[in-house]
Amino acid sequence: MYDDEDLEEIRDAGQQWDAETLEPTLERRGERQDRFATVSNHEVDRLYTPDDVGDLDYLEDLGFPGEEPYTRGPYPTMYRGRTWTMRQFAGFGTAEETNERFHYLIDEGQTGLSVAFDMPSLMGLDSDDPMSEGEIGKEGVAVDTLRDMEILFDGIDLAEISTSFTINPSAPVIYAMYVALADQRGVSREQLRGTLQNDMFKEFIAQKEWVIPPEPSLDLVTDVLEFSTAETPKFHPISVSGYHIREAGSTAVQELAFTLADGFGYVEDAVDRGLDVDEFAPRLSFFFNCHNSFFEEIAKFRAARRIYARVMDDWYDAEADESKRLKFHTQTAGQSLTAQQPLNNVARVTIQALAGVLGGTQSLHTNSFDEALALPSEKAVRVALRTQQIIAEESGAADIVDPMGGSFAVETLTNEIEERTMRYIEEIREMGDGSVRDGILNGIGDGYFHREIQDASYEYQERVERGEEVVVGVNKYTLEEDTSPDTLKIDETTAERQLGRLANVKAERDDAAVAEALDAVREASERGENTIPSLVDAVKAYATMGEIMSVFEERYGAYSESLGLA
Numbered sequence: 001m002y003d004d005e006d007l008e009e010i011r012d013a014g015q016q017w018d019a020e021t022l023e024p025t026l027e028r029r030g031e032r033q034d035r036f037a038t039v040s041n042h043e044v045d046r047l048y049t050p051d052d053v054g055d056l057d058y059l060e061d062l063g064f065p066g067e068e069p070y071t072r073g074p075y076p077t078m079y080r081g082r083t084w085t086m087r088q089f090a091g092f093g094t095a096e097e098t099n100e101r102f103h104y105l106i107d108e109g110q111t112g113l114s115v116a117f118d119m120p121s122l123m124g125l126d127s128d129d130p131m132s133e134g135e136i137g138k139e140g141v142a143v144d145t146l147r148d149m150e151i152l153f154d155g156i157d158l159a160e161i162s163t164s165f166t167i168n169p170s171a172p173v174i175y176a177m178y179v180a181l182a183d184q185r186g187v188s189r190e191q192l193r194g195t196l197q198n199d200m201f202k203e204f205i206a207q208k209e210w211v212i213p214p215e216p217s218l219d220l221v222t223d224v225l226e227f228s229t230a231e232t233p234k235f236h237p238i239s240v241s242g243y244h245i246r247e248a249g250s251t252a253v254q255e256l257a258f259t260l261a262d263g264f265g266y267v268e269d270a271v272d273r274g275l276d277v278d279e280f281a282p283r284l285s286f287f288f289n290c291h292n293s294f295f296e297e298i299a300k301f302r303a304a305r306r307i308y309a310r311v312m313d314d315w316y317d318a319e320a321d322e323s324k325r326l327k328f329h330t331q332t333a334g335q336s337l338t339a340q341q342p343l344n345n346v347a348r349v350t351i352q353a354l355a356g357v358l359g360g361t362q363s364l365h366t367n368s369f370d371e372a373l374a375l376p377s378e379k380a381v382r383v384a385l386r387t388q389q390i391i392a393e394e395s396g397a398a399d400i401v402d403p404m405g406g407s408f409a410v411e412t413l414t415n416e417i418e419e420r421t422m423r424y425i426e427e428i429r430e431m432g433d434g435s436v437r438d439g440i441l442n443g444i445g446d447g448y449f450h451r452e453i454q455d456a457s458y459e460y461q462e463r464v465e466r467g468e469e470v471v472v473g474v475n476k477y478t479l480e481e482d483t484s485p486d487t488l489k490i491d492e493t494t495a496e497r498q499l500g501r502l503a504n505v506k507a508e509r510d511d512a513a514v515a516e517a518l519d520a521v522r523e524a525s526e527r528g529e530n531t532i533p534s535l536v537d538a539v540k541a542y543a544t545m546g547e548i549m550s551v552f553e554e555r556y557g558a559y560s561e562s563l564g565l566a
């Protein structure tokens with residue numbers, strides 16, 4: 001961005017500043033620390049100047065927003081056109097309670113919905129499964145059959161609001177229920193807007209929720225992708241997620257590298273199935289964490305868009321602009337919340353959310369201050385939503401597109417993150433002999449991802465214990481007094497009510513139709529056909545989540561992790 005002569009002049013002036021201004025200051029008063037680093041332990045310099053970004057080519061590396069390589073944002077007007085979607089992740093108890101919370105959030109100004117499911121639903125189990133005992137409706141809403149979805153979305157216009165479903169091994173069943181619900185309500189499938197997490201690579205890498213082994217799990221992911229591209233073109237069939245990789249203790253670069261690699265793995269799998277990259281890629285979506293290191297996080301989001309545009313173009317021959325335009329959801333870092341002095345979390349969340357916005361997120365969840373203690377109370381979730389509204393409507397952060405663009409520091413960090421991320425992605429590709437998908441499958445099999453993340457996490461914990469990472473209220477500025485807020489209590493009758501509803505559905509439905517529908521799922525799977533049409537029929541017959549998932553488990557067996565130790 002500067003010519004050689006300008007850079008030479010700046011470099012000379014910099015050396016002079018070093019000798020005449022900086023050195024005497026350092027002699028009089030040193031700095032607070034010998035070394036300054038981000039929360040990912042990436043060392044940062046004291047000062048960045050044009051010399052650090054001397055190689056940056058404005059048009060090639062940054063460009064204009066809404067144009068390749070999208071470093072400055074996916075849309076030309078960004079939040080001046082439309083602010084990001086405010087999408088609080090919510091779910092607890094039965095469908096009634098969660099539906100009530102959804103209406104509350106919409107009334108308070110939330111602009112998208114996001115469903116949190118309970119552990120049995122996430123694992124494809126019914127509430128009446130013995131393994132579900134004690135877990136029904138505890139960490140999210142319980143969904144056993146289409147009946148629960150009917151109640152969950154009562155009074156909500158499916159054509160109007162977009163909904164995100166955070167669910168993975170059993171994602172195809174929930175997706176089938178959503179499609180069935182739209183059919184039932186006469187909402188055209190083309191109008192359905194939303195996102196299914198459906199990211200099994202990330203499960204095997206970090207979150208560790210699975211039912212069947214990686215390869216058939218991947219087949220189901222791609223079944224949803226294929227069906228959704230044809231039938232629900234406004235829906236995002238996969239939310240390729242780095243959030244949980246980061247929560248498991250990865251660095252920012254690992255989060256970005258493993259997530260983007262996962263995305264490329266899905267692209268390769270779909271292309272292998274014969275799908276056209278420009279048909280399905282526009283609806284791929286991403287999901288990142290936003291941690292405490294403000295500038296590193298902004299740089300991470302900008303680097304994500306640039307890498308994605310370049311790789312989709314170079315490796316996968318994507319041609320449509322939308323296939324190269326990375327869009328993402330952000331959630332503030334749950335792992336950074338503290339149970340001690342929980343109101344301090346409001347400040348952390350504000351900083352993280354602001355970084356997400358300055359990084360150009362499309363959708364945002366701000367954590368509630370009480371989330372280190374319990375599911376969010378109504379009061380805490382309102383503060384979290386108000387935090388987004390204050391950023392959007394009071395701070396001015398939404399009024400300038402990519403306001404951090406051109407910052408010497410942020411551009412340097414963006415370059416560094418891009419370079420280090422690409423090194424990882426290339427390594428994964430080599431692990432698969434040129435295939436990112438195979439590299440991921442091999443890496444899952446031999447525990448590569450687990451080791452990489454564990455090492456980073458261990459190192460971080462050591463830094464916290466040595467006091468090199470300050471956690472306010474935990475290893476500095478601690479208090480003896482009890483600062484616990486009132487937290488949400490889950491109604492003790494939840495399990496009973498959910499079990500009652502499931503028993504009623506089972507008593508009322510046509511058992512022969514259910515058996516026939518489950519056979520059709522089995523046959524579609526055995527014939528290697530896309531399983532989603534049969535899943536939609538099965539959920540319409542009120543087959544349960546557990547009954548459907550058992551078909552796949554019987555066919556493929558349950559997976560257990562070896563971490564390469566076998």
Ligand SMILES: C[C@H](C(=O)O)C(=O)SCCNC(=O)CCNC(=O)[C@H](O)C(C)(C)COP(=O)(O)OP(=O)(O)OC[C@H]1O[C@@H](n2cnc3c(N)ncnc32)[C@H](O)[C@@H]1OP(=O)(O)O
Binds near residue numbers: 082327363
């Ligand atoms: C931790 C927790 C757990 O596991 O426990 C979790 O995982 S929670 C995980 C929770 N996950 C999530 O909540 C995932 C959320 N994901 C999403 O919402 C999506 O996948 C997303 C990231 C692509 C965002 O989609 P969105 O619909 O909210 O937002 P979009 O940016 O696509 O905007 C909606 C429409 O407005 C248009 N639009 C937006 N802004 C502009 C603008 N400035 N100019 C022109 N058009 C614009 C878009 O093109 C789009 O239209 P059109 O659609 O027509 O193109």
